Amino acid sequence: MLTPERHRLILQQLKEKGVVKIQDLVDLTNSSESTIRRDLTQLEDDKFLKRIHGGAARLQGKLQEPSMVEKATKNLQPKKRIAKYASSLVEEGDCIFLDAGSTVMEMIPYLPKNIVVVTNGLMHVKPLLDRDIPMYLIGGYAKPKTNAIIGRGALTSLELYRFDKCFMGVNGIHTQFGYTTPDQEEAMIKQSAIALSREAFVLSDESKFSEIAFAKIADLHEASIITDELSSEFQDQYMSKTTIKVVKE
Amino acid sequence: MLTPERHRLILQQLKEKGVVKIQDLVDLTNSSESTIRRDLTQLEDDKFLKRIHGGAARLQGKLQEPSMVEKATKNLQPKKRIAKYASSLVEEGDCIFLDAGSTVMEMIPYLPKNIVVVTNGLMHVKPLLDRDIPMYLIGGYAKPKTNAIIGRGALTSLELYRFDKCFMGVNGIHTQFGYTTPDQEEAMIKQSAIALSREAFVLSDESKFSEIAFAKIADLHEASIITDELSSEFQDQYMSKTTIKVVKE
């Protein structure tokens, strides 16, 4: 995992929670304790946070501007671009499924209002309600780290619906949380949702995503990939089954 | 638990109540008395509070607006008291249902960790996850104003579970949002949950609640009412079917 990505994750956690434990960051980023410590030292030097025994704390001074996370963030822009394009595919009256995950969440501000959204992403709830978009939540187990609803019950609950379109994050939540291997149970939800949908779209803001994860999701059904960069090997390999839309600038 | 997290809790308690007992802080933070004492010493050094025999007191130096704090405190206390008592009824290993609503939400900080929670309250999600309490969410329509999951799907989703105990707010969310008439669909969820539970508890922090709402919930099944004040007419009227626990001080 790249250094700036880790830093972004750390700052984001900090922004959300105020204080974070080192061990949590280790789990979150799949890095060693040493690496996290070095990150924290560095971020403290740059006045982004304050180290405390056991972890780090947000500094309340003034440097809390939105610029803070933004500054440390280089990956935000492509994500927004992709999300905006994906939203443009949604038409009034549609019933869509939104996968849990940060890239998909970015779609919400751009969605039309006269639609119905079904989701398993707890983090999507507030932004959707704020926009007054009618929303159904899948029932089931709430997975702490990714705020996704998963499990057997979730599948049952999901199968009550049918969708015009569904939107999935490639590494879904894992992009954001640093997993390289998709969670088995979340993958099952993804697959099921794709099966219940007339059209499926996969959003990826990672220029390099693991071939395995890619295949798992896209190979099973027809799907369109929306990304900002894609090596030609992948294009050749999957072109036959999937449409690939590369969104630039 | 990280030191600043504990300090935050202490100061928060102090802000709400003006004075806090050490033992309460021990319970609240799951730390030892020694640790709390050390925290208090430190916070006093930093001029955040004044230590007094048995606990700590807010210092009235500057940042206090007595009128506002007092105002917010008046309705807060009974609610917390009731919620704390209700939490004490939950045993390790229990599977419980938590109704959507502000009074029930107050229970969360006091719940034991080795339980499973099922809820239809979206506002409960974050506090439960923060406490690492395993949580299942009912699926269905997310009602914007109350952040509750309701609807036909919710009933279906709910009926997959069985509970040891369930906890309902009387006017539920309506207390907070100023409704006097319970929402029909939310009432259905309440009734269904009570039916699926071995024991049912109704929490009320309103000394006067409407007879209609009361009867709707309590009359259908055996249930215990937990409240801080109850006119004797109600007691006489419902004593036969329900247990009433009045929590004072």
Added chain:
DNA sequence: AAGATTTTGATAGAAAGTGATTGATTTTCA
């Protein structure tokens, strides 16, 4: 492709935080 540089993970000794105990001090209440 070989070497230099950076990043990473592991380890050991130092430092800090924690919980229990003990005896001193304060409060309570008869």
Added chain:
DNA sequence: TGAAAATCAATCACTTTCTATCAAAATCTT
């Protein structure tokens, strides 16, 4: 007032976290 109860500061043993260092792995240069 005086004895019992509650609260307190001080200390000890124990656990967790921290710093510093080194070698392996990854990345960059030339």
